[in-house]
Amino acid sequence: xxxxxxxxxxxxxxxxxxxxxxxxxxxxxxxxxxxxxxxxxxxxxxxxxxxxxxxxxxxxxxxxxxxxxxxxxxxxxxxxxxxxxxxxxxxxxxxxxxxxxxxxxxxxxxxxxxxxxxxxxxxxxxxxx
Numbered sequence: 001x002x003x004x005x006x007x008x009x010x011x012x013x014x015x016x017x018x019x020x021x022x023x024x025x026x027x028x029x030x031x032x033x034x035x036x037x038x039x040x041x042x043x044x045x046x047x048x049x050x051x052x053x054x055x056x057x058x059x060x061x062x063x064x065x066x067x068x069x070x071x072x073x074x075x076x077x078x079x080x081x082x083x084x085x086x087x088x089x090x091x092x093x094x095x096x097x098x099x100x101x102x103x104x105x106x107x108x109x110x111x112x113x114x115x116x117x118x119x120x121x122x123x124x125x126x127x128x129x
Contacts, residue, residue, distance in 0.1 A: 004089075008089050008093075013096055016097050017100075019072055020066075020104075021046065021065065022047075022068065023068025023069065024047050027063065028047070030060075031057040031061065033051050035047060035049045036050060055119070055122065056119065056123050057119075059116045059119035061115075062113075062116045063116060066101060066105070069097055073094055073097035073098050073101060076093035076094035077090075077094045079093075
């Protein structure tokens with residue numbers, strides 16, 4: 001059972017990180033950015049894009065990853081209603097995604113919260129000029 005939980009945890013963490021980054025990718029394409037690819041960073045995987053001069057859309061792209069993570073967390077939470085042993089495994093998925101979501105909301109420059117704050121500040125300063 002311990003091996004199953006460990007394997008599930010690795011899949012949840014890796015899969016959740018990829019879905020989070022693909023949330024950024026889908027949003028970036030929707031706002032007209034050219035997505036170049038995914039790169040491994042010291043903290044995990046990150047997508048690389050050319051904003052085509054549309055840096056004012058950065059807050060939307062940052063929100064895309066957060067939205068994907070929130071959907072995953074809600075999906076895992078809904079699956080805790082399944083019969084045993086699923087609730088324990090899906091609870092782990094919910095906790096991982098809720099932690100990823102809350103961590104990424106911190107307004108530090110390299111996290112999504114910081115990207116959103118910087119982008120919205122830039123948009124607001126342009127509109128006041």
